[in-house]
Amino acid sequence: MPAPELVAHRGWALRYPENTRLALRAAIEAGAKYLECDVQLSADGAPFLFHDPTLERLCGVKGPLHARRTDELERLFASQAGSFGKRFQSEPVARLEHVLELLELHPDVFCFVELKRVALEHHGTESVLERVLPLLEGYRERCALISFSVQALHAARARSEIAVGPVLEDWGELRGDLVRSLKAEYVFCDIQRLPSEGRLRLPSGRLAVYEVANPDLALELAERGASFVETFAIGEMLQAFGHMGL
DSSP states (O other), rough: OOOOEEEEETTTTTTTTSSSSHHHHHHHHHTEEEEEEEEEOTOOOOEEOOSSSHHHHSOOOSOOOGGHHHHHHTTTOOOOHHHHHTTTTBBBBHHHHHHHHHHOOOOOEEEEEOOOOOHHHHHHHHHHHHHHHHGGGGGGEEEEEEEOOOHHHHHHHOOOOOOEEEEEEEEEGGGGGHHHHOOOEEEEGGGGGSSSSOOOSSSSSSSEEEEOOOOHHHHHHHHHHHHEEEEEEEHHHHHHHHHHTT
């Protein structure tokens, strides 16, 4: 049975605050060869690693990330207290440069960088790409841009040779001209939005399915055609695969 590649969804997010340097580094140390992180821009345009539309769950303060300047965000901590209490109360909010530093240290690691819709809507697609693409240019062979906004990925295609991957809101999007004309290298899809059975066929690219924490389910998805499985439980999944001899 084929085994999928495992992607550390926001780092080792089951054990550490998501999208932090700590979570990403721990994922690599556990053996991850693929990372995924989310990018939003501060009020003054700096790319930070952040998933949520507001700062509350991770940082314990109200309002969106894009309402605060870099110097303000650098004084916040991404402790994710609701999950981890005070254990990580001094962990800072990470910037995009921090994941690139990890790639520099670990040349066998690849990263999927998701452009969050909240950033695209607030700052505009061109502004986000102007801030993100130059940073990724030196790592173009080891990164891919992904997003729910297929339009943003088309705009990235016009500016860069970096690989792209739409994140589907519905499996039926694959039949649409917007997705098909992108000729994406990757396609991401929530496991809840997959067809219930049968081969998972794409017009182009390789399929990544999220969120999966069951190794047997991951193998079933690979049998159906998934190349990647994205998981918060990267260390546990890698260990399970190891026990299976994979």
